[in-house]
Amino acid sequence: MLSKEQIARRIAREIKDGQYINLGIGIPTLVANYIPDHLQVVLQSENGLLGIGPYPQSSDINPDLVNAGKETISMVKGSSLFDSADAFAMIRGGHIDMAILGALEVSENGDISNWKITSGLIKGVGGALDLVASDAKLLVAMLHCHKDGSSKLLKQCKFPVTGVRCVHKIFTDLGVFSILPEGGFKLLERAPGVDPDEIRNKTEGRLVIKGEIPEMTGFQ
Amino acid sequence: MLSKEQIARRIAREIKDGQYINLGIGIPTLVANYIPDHLQVVLQSENGLLGIGPYPQSSDINPDLVNAGKETISMVKGSSLFDSADAFAMIRGGHIDMAILGALEVSENGDISNWKITSGLIKGVGGALDLVASDAKLLVAMLHCHKDGSSKLLKQCKFPVTGVRCVHKIFTDLGVFSILPEGGFKLLERAPGVDPDEIRNKTEGRLVIKGEIPEMTGFQ
Amino acid sequence: MINKEVRDAEDAIRDITDGSVLLLGGFGLCGIPEAGIQALVRKNLKGLTCISNNAGVDDFGVGLLLKKRMIKKLIASYVGENKEFEDQYRAGELELELIPQGTLAERIRAGGAGIPAFFTPAGIGSELAEGKEIREFDGRLYLLERWIKADFALVKAWKGDTAGNLIYKGTARNFNPLMAAAGKITIAEVEQLVPAGELDPNQIHTPGIYVQRIFQGAGYEKRIENITVSP
Amino acid sequence: MINKEVRDAEDAIRDITDGSVLLLGGFGLCGIPEAGIQALVRKNLKGLTCISNNAGVDDFGVGLLLKKRMIKKLIASYVGENKEFEDQYRAGELELELIPQGTLAERIRAGGAGIPAFFTPAGIGSELAEGKEIREFDGRLYLLERWIKADFALVKAWKGDTAGNLIYKGTARNFNPLMAAAGKITIAEVEQLVPAGELDPNQIHTPGIYVQRIFQGAGYEKRIENITVSP
Numbered sequence: 001m002l003s004k005e006q007i008a009r010r011i012a013r014e015i016k017d018g019q020y021i022n023l024g025i026g027i028p029t030l031v032a033n034y035i036p037d038h039l040q041v042v043l044q045s046e047n048g049l050l051g052i053g054p055y056p057q058s059s060d061i062n063p064d065l066v067n068a069g070k071e072t073i074s075m076v077k078g079s080s081l082f083d084s085a086d087a088f089a090m091i092r093g094g095h096i097d098m099a100i101l102g103a104l105e106v107s108e109n110g111d112i113s114n115w116k117i118t119s120g121l122i123k124g125v126g127g128a129l130d131l132v133a134s135d136a137k138l139l140v141a142m143l144h145c146h147k148d149g150s151s152k153l154l155k156q157c158k159f160p161v162t163g164v165r166c167v168h169k170i171f172t173d174l175g176v177f178s179i180l181p182e183g184g185f186k187l188l189e190r191a192p193g194v195d196p197d198e199i200r201n202k203t204e205g206r207l208v209i210k211g212e213i214p215e216m217t218g219f220q
Numbered sequence: 221m222l223s224k225e226q227i228a229r230r231i232a233r234e235i236k237d238g239q240y241i242n243l244g245i246g247i248p249t250l251v252a253n254y255i256p257d258h259l260q261v262v263l264q265s266e267n268g269l270l271g272i273g274p275y276p277q278s279s280d281i282n283p284d285l286v287n288a289g290k291e292t293i294s295m296v297k298g299s300s301l302f303d304s305a306d307a308f309a310m311i312r313g314g315h316i317d318m319a320i321l322g323a324l325e326v327s328e329n330g331d332i333s334n335w336k337i338t339s340g341l342i343k344g345v346g347g348a349l350d351l352v353a354s355d356a357k358l359l360v361a362m363l364h365c366h367k368d369g370s371s372k373l374l375k376q377c378k379f380p381v382t383g384v385r386c387v388h389k390i391f392t393d394l395g396v397f398s399i400l401p402e403g404g405f406k407l408l409e410r411a412p413g414v415d416p417d418e419i420r421n422k423t424e425g426r427l428v429i430k431g432e433i434p435e436m437t438g439f440q
Numbered sequence: 441m442i443n444k445e446v447r448d449a450e451d452a453i454r455d456i457t458d459g460s461v462l463l464l465g466g467f468g469l470c471g472i473p474e475a476g477i478q479a480l481v482r483k484n485l486k487g488l489t490c491i492s493n494n495a496g497v498d499d500f501g502v503g504l505l506l507k508k509r510m511i512k513k514l515i516a517s518y519v520g521e522n523k524e525f526e527d528q529y530r531a532g533e534l535e536l537e538l539i540p541q542g543t544l545a546e547r548i549r550a551g552g553a554g555i556p557a558f559f560t561p562a563g564i565g566s567e568l569a570e571g572k573e574i575r576e577f578d579g580r581l582y583l584l585e586r587w588i589k590a591d592f593a594l595v596k597a598w599k600g601d602t603a604g605n606l607i608y609k610g611t612a613r614n615f616n617p618l619m620a621a622a623g624k625i626t627i628a629e630v631e632q633l634v635p636a637g638e639l640d641p642n643q644i645h646t647p648g649i650y651v652q653r654i655f656q657g658a659g660y661e662k663r664i665e666n667i668t669v670s671p
Numbered sequence: 672m673i674n675k676e677v678r679d680a681e682d683a684i685r686d687i688t689d690g691s692v693l694l695l696g697g698f699g700l701c702g703i704p705e706a707g708i709q710a711l712v713r714k715n716l717k718g719l720t721c722i723s724n725n726a727g728v729d730d731f732g733v734g735l736l737l738k739k740r741m742i743k744k745l746i747a748s749y750v751g752e753n754k755e756f757e758d759q760y761r762a763g764e765l766e767l768e769l770i771p772q773g774t775l776a777e778r779i780r781a782g783g784a785g786i787p788a789f790f791t792p793a794g795i796g797s798e799l800a801e802g803k804e805i806r807e808f809d810g811r812l813y814l815l816e817r818w819i820k821a822d823f824a825l826v827k828a829w830k831g832d833t834a835g836n837l838i839y840k841g842t843a844r845n846f847n848p849l850m851a852a853a854g855k856i857t858i859a860e861v862e863q864l865v866p867a868g869e870l871d872p873n874q875i876h877t878p879g880i881y882v883q884r885i886f887q888g889a890g891y892e893k894r895i896e897n898i899t900v901s902p
Binding site (some may be wrong): 240265266267268269274275276277278281282283284285286287289290291292302303304305307308309312331336338341343344345346347348349350353354380381382383384385389403412 | 698699700701702709716719724747748749750751757760761769770771772773774777780791792793794795796797798800824829840841842843844845846847848849876893894895897898899900901
């Protein structure tokens with residue numbers, strides 16, 4: 001089973017040279033720590049920045065420089081700042097290559113629910129709707145199950161849906177999954193020490209396991 | 221009868237403190253020379269400038285600073301530069317208070333034809349369509365007749381129409397006219413030495429003359 | 441140039457009344473019109489409609505207006521960090537309209553730019569699409585969305601001049617330029633107000649045409665919602 | 672950051688072919704991609720569709736492409752100062768689509784921003800409205816207009832960095848930023864190319880994400896169409 005940091009490390013391997021990427025709040029934010037140095041990639045913050053750098057040194061905190069999670073950040077060389085309409089023009093216009101988002105649930109046909117909901121009340125829709133409707137390749141990072149043990153990989157989403165048929169791959173603490181064109185979660189990789197039966201037990205939606213499923217490497 | 225410069229001088233009296241104004245090519249451009257110094261007004265150039273100044277000194281010519289007529293210009297203090305989408309957002313969004321345009325023809329219900337047409341070929345539609353469709357108060361500056369003596373104040377426009385029911389006032393070498401809500405050119409002022417009969421003879425559309433029409437002052 | 445300078449926040453908001461519709465700049469607590477909000481709180485208006493990406497926190501930003509029960513309806517994309525909001529909403533005292541952030545930004549941009557409606561893919565398949573016109577373009581589905589305009593826009597910039605030109609700083613720009621263009625009366629507060637002519641025309645983010653009133657605020661707190669540092 | 676630098680104009684336009692659809696920045700002769708146009712002329716392509724506010728003059732700008740009969744279709748708002756255009760058009764050798772300048776700008780902006788269609792008042796009552804959908808909003812009529820995108824955009828800026836960030840100068844900005852966002856491949860030429868990190872992030876007009884290739888041009892003529900001076 002992977003820790004959240006390990007899920008982030010695994011996702012970082014999906015990143016290709018030259019990509020512009022939007023990272024959501026939670027596990028996706030951690031991905032930034034594991035992007036290999038030799039790759040040229042740019043991180044977008046949808047409140048108006050291309051070129052997110054690491055968290056600042058405490059002496060360099062700037063209240064006028066925050067990310068979409070309202071955390072203080074820094075900028076890398078070659079950054080640019082813009083307004084919120086321009087930020088979403090970039091997303092909607094297909095200029096962002098990849099979006100890595102957290103989720104409450106994913107359905108077997110690739111629908112995603114990831115709105116912040118507190119005791120039945122939707123607390124916000126934020127920027128996710130634009131990201132899931134864009135041309136950005138959508139990767140989902142989440143724990144495989146809710147705290148009560150119920151699966152987050154479902155036949156159909158139970159929470160309100162943020163986007164339909166938009167998820168490309170899912171990265172959980174148990175494995176990596178793609179969405180099959182005909183519907184269903186295709187298991188691509190297992191987390192170290194996790195066997196396919198455990199994944200089957202914890203996946204409510206249709207799970208497809210074909211042949212030998214490789215165990216992820218590099219987490220020993 | 222007024223010269224083009226005098227038409228421009230007369231129009232300048234319509235300008236009110238605090239207005240943002242777009243001046244078209246031709247007589248309208250001349251209006252800038254006659255805006256009283258005590259008025260705070262800003263001239264927009266729809267290629268991307270607020271705050272057009274006078275033509276530059278020959279030592280200050282800048283190829284990267286032209287107006288919508290592609291003439292070299294200068295900027296006044298407090299100017300701002302922007303792109304063409306923003307320039308027309310200003311116009312379309314109702315932020316420009318007044319537009320002063322040239323015209324080929326105006327009809328008695330306030331339609332305007334002002335496209336550049338050469339031997340039957342429309343050579344350009346330019347920015348006029350956005351201006352005439354905006355909330356800007358539309359003043360037209362033109363000679364009363366074509367070179368062949370035919371009237372430019374018509375029942376109906378003969379050239380393709382740029383905008384419908386949009387003209388507020390017309391300023392020609394013969395007089396000043398408003399458009400009546402029910403249709404018709406209402407004569408407001410006569411040019412010095414021009415009598416109403418001459419105007420009647422040179423106006424093809426419905427002309428309304430009520431009571432004594434004052435002669436313009438200040439052109440002696 | 442046209443001089444837009446007013447004395448202070450009180451003077452700037454003098455004609456905002458009960459029931460006014462307001463656009464309020466900022467993202468979270470970053471780039472919010474602190475002085476304008478405080479002046480509104482002192483004026484203690486009722487029945488405001490506020491359009492703001494967020495609802496602030498309980499004791500800062502738009503949260504201050506919520507706390508005084510000045511807001512009748514809130515239009516926002518995310519109202520997470522605010523308990524006051526939740527209580528009033530559950531008690532049925534507050535209307536809420538949630539709009540996807542990109543759609544909110546574009547609708548406000550459309551309001552300023554004279555575009556009454558446009559099509560966007562965001563929201564297709566979600567419950568936010570209910571009751572909205574859907575149309576296919578080039579094989580893809582889009583929702584029709586309307587412009588947003590308001591009686592007043594309150595925005596915050598870094599520098600401004602007396603002609604109303606504004607320059608923002610960092611990610612404090614966010615919704616401010618869009619809102620500046622979509623307010624019938626736009627009130628800009630700045631950290632530094634300079635005479636017209638001192639700002640480079642090539643670096644202006646909001647041209648002065650969009651700003652009806654400008655003043656220099658004082659004592660900006662610039663509260664940070666989440667302080668995060670590198671080890 | 673991602674390095675977008677290419678050697679020169681030839682390298683930048685390497686995959687533009689006969690029949691490509693091009694966006695060409697500039698207003699009149701102000702802010703046009705001089706180096707890119709010259710490289711296209713040398714490549715002597717055929718059947719291009721060019722989207723440009725103007726058609727240049729007979730011996731400069733887009734006029735050079737017309738002269739070599741490289742253009743099949745021209746989409747513009749004004750084609751006044753060009754005799755070559757008129758001859759080819761009258762001979763039926765050239766298609767022309769005239770679009771109101773504000774609508775042209777907004778359609779290109781929409782292309783870059785992922786807005787497939789929007790409503791605008793410009794053109795209502797004119798022959799340009801023929802065949803277009805008309806709809807009433809709040810008692811006023813508007814036309815439905817579609818986005819414009821292209822295979823390539825050729826834009827010209829004042830300064831740029833290797834990450835593709837651009838800063839324009841004066842009114843040479845015009846259509847360039849819009850077109851930069853609406854090209855599938857956007858080629859930027861600049862007067863000064865600097866390493867990423869040397870431009871102030873707060874002053875960038877076109878973020879590097881929109882630019883796929885950038886090079887420093889040389890020997891800009893910057894021809895002026897109408898030299899006007901004060902006495």
